Amino acid sequence: MFGPGYRANTVELVSWPPFSSPRGYRASIAVIISTQSDIDPKKINLHFQMKRWVVKGGEKSEVRLQKNTTRCYVRRLSSWLSDYDLLEPNAFTTLAANYHFENGEYTPQWKNQPVIKILERLSVDIPDIKSLLANPTDFIETNQMDILIPARSYQKAGWGTGVPFSDERNLLEQILDFLPSEATLTAPWVKILIVKELKKSISQRFQKTPKISKPSSGKLPEINEELQQFLVEQANNINKILVCCRTPEVGEAIERIAKHYFGDSLTLEFQSSQSLADPISEEKSKKRNELFPKTKHIKEFGKHNQPEFPAPIIVEILPPDHQSYSKGQDPYPHIKSILPQYNLIPQCILSSENVKRSDEFEEVESEDKLEENIDNRALSAIIDAILPFNQDYPLSIFEGELCKDNTVYAGFYVIRRNKKTANQSFSEPVLVSIYENQVRVLLPARDLQFRSMPDAICELARNRTSRSDSNNQVINNVLSRLSDRYSSAEDIYLFAHAQNARSYWTWLQDSKFDREKPPSRKIHIIRIRDETNYEAPEGYRLTTKEETFEEESASFGQGIFIPQDCNIEKVEFTQTVFSVAQKPDTNKLPKQMSRFQNNPSRNKPWKDQQTRAHNILATPSPENLKLHHAITHHLRTCHWWTDAQSKYPLPLSLAEKLKEWCFNDGESENTD
DNA sequence: TCGCTGCTTGCCCACTAGCA
């Protein structure tokens, strides 16, 4: 049956009738169809999903809706128009439901009132939501109207989330039977093996960083000398961290963790300013008749504590749903956007104050829970606070004073805000480069000066006017400035995120790009696409040569892959290559996870690895295609602050982080 | 005491509604 189409370029199909487990759980398989045009020959992607329907379990009085909006799937056996009968319904529609708060009570309701009104005019009776929630099974496979409530990931629903590759393959083979004989399944992607010279080249370039063990069960892990030395080096640009706490617990935790992980090398300076993180009240503007947030106290704090050079500050704030915020706004975005104007780069940590929630449908977070993980929160606050100051990034290998890697790695990202989150919408291109482990930032819409990361953050917070150069001119400036500044470097890699940057840098679009006319003859330009809009293809990859789906071996593939009909030795340098992240070690899932066979692991969640698509759009050395892709893939693993493989190559991650480190929403009227 | 399982939660990433 057709499901609700969420996007113009996709179609969703949902299996019917839902299959049921011996215990009475119900589930369907959904297939989302999208097209892939950048790989020749053109391909159709099928994305599978588990639709797990909530049924009442045991003696519980009723099932609960999700936290915010629940989109229930509705299937009606007779036509929506009473005088016109359909033989067989072939589509679902959705009705949104949520909780409505009135007189101190939460009641479930159908949310989408216009739809309800239309249905009323069509004389369609929508059942009362309370009876649906009290007896959901009464609304599955009826002869009137079926209403199905999708389960959240954490809910037990008889099946786990995700469809494993073996099942996908099985389903694809069945689907193929219905298609014309010309339709074929694509073969597994072929792994590009990184061997000998290539492997050597990677291992001789890049450092390995130690794993940072986290505190657990209230105990701090043992920090060996090597790890402590490493952490101290990452913080060596910091004289001190200003800490502004509301409660002694948080202050003590930060002190304890700083001492434990960084020894005596981090100086903490405690500042008591309770009011800094108070809820923000609103007041009427004198000039215009509008409400604006009162942020004078944050500005005054900045003025009084402004250091000569940018410095980190950790600010304790209350959770956004704390009761005292009901009287005012969450100060977090204001702290984030105002303090860097005064050379203070803030990192926030949540209070341990008891959270009393009036919402009975929320999971209640007890004080105990927040107490328990305070060490973890303190560690991530400290790491995030020092991260922008980490100017000597542990990436390339040094031998004494000499860097063995004469390569520049750069990432291009466009920070955007709309009217909702800034007084005026804007696009701000940023470029982050790493050369001989030195991190530098270019704000090309402003000037062509390479800044340190903290300087760039403060500059972005202070001043939002851009030069009026055309986007094209800005891009040309970036490319020529990059080649000039690093003229002695052997290679320059520039990573750009397609979905983010291509409206600014139109050359990145498939239709505008011309391989014969690269914008630079010196720089390797690599375009990265992620799953947004289904732009990275669905696919499976096998680590072995034999095609086998037994024991889910395909789920554990990782590395770089190309479609099987490509020959890596002969392909164009612009060929799309897939980078597949490693599944985390701890994710040791059982091998047999089929959703269709009644096996004990059927209810475990399953997830595909993160896939990215790379294209090299320009390169002075097309013959080194494999090396360029191997480097791009390897840079996903070079984020010292986390063990996991990350979304993007390192310089692109740092460029994206700039957005988080500054420009948080909430600008206020200038009252100075 | 250890290993296994299920449950919970923080955090991060992905998806898509709704804005511009």
Next chain:
DNA sequence: TGCTAGTGGGCAAGCAGCGA
């Protein structure tokens, strides 16, 4: 129609309970 931000979804990891 493209982009953003809010919401949804999933992984990691802690913890409790249970049985060997």
